[in-house]
Amino acid sequence: MSTELNLAAIIYDNDDQPVDKLLHQVAEKLNRRGDRVAGLAMALNEQGLRRKPMALQDLETGQEYSIAQNLGKESQSCCLDPHGLAEATSVLRALLEQPPRLVIVNRFGQQEIDGKGCRTEFIQLLDVGIPVLTVVKRKFLQQWHEFVGGEAVDLPFSEVAVHQWCDDVLRR
16 A cells, blocks of 8 residues: 555444444535545434445445345344445445545445455555545454554544544645
8 A cells, every 4th residue: 555545444432323424424515515525335224323234325326235144033143245245345446447535435344354345445545546534443443553554544433523634635
């Protein structure tokens, strides 16, 4: 990855925090003022929380990609569908051809730690100089720091802090 990364992660503690709603709000606000923001965020329910079953939403088109598989009522396993996630990442790869001002990548989590998910797309977007905003659950913070080599900004779960970072990056 390049030496100067325009990369930030909103650090959150648990799934009760409306971090996905914050990503949607950031995209909407910046797009309204004319700064093209694109990418993927979790689809939301009426309360602004991550919808179940899980789906990713293309922030430009609204198209949704199911990333949940039905493992049955009694299953304790992760229901993430890696095939659905792989299909959704095509949205991020398409942004390499028509770069927006900022890309939102729904999160850096276990899939990315394992070398899957959106990991390749994170690297590709940053290598061509597109600023990226994502979210990272606190329990994955060490792996995130290893992945980015200390070159990313850790943001608190704060609308003010996130908008300030976005404004700073978009002014460059």
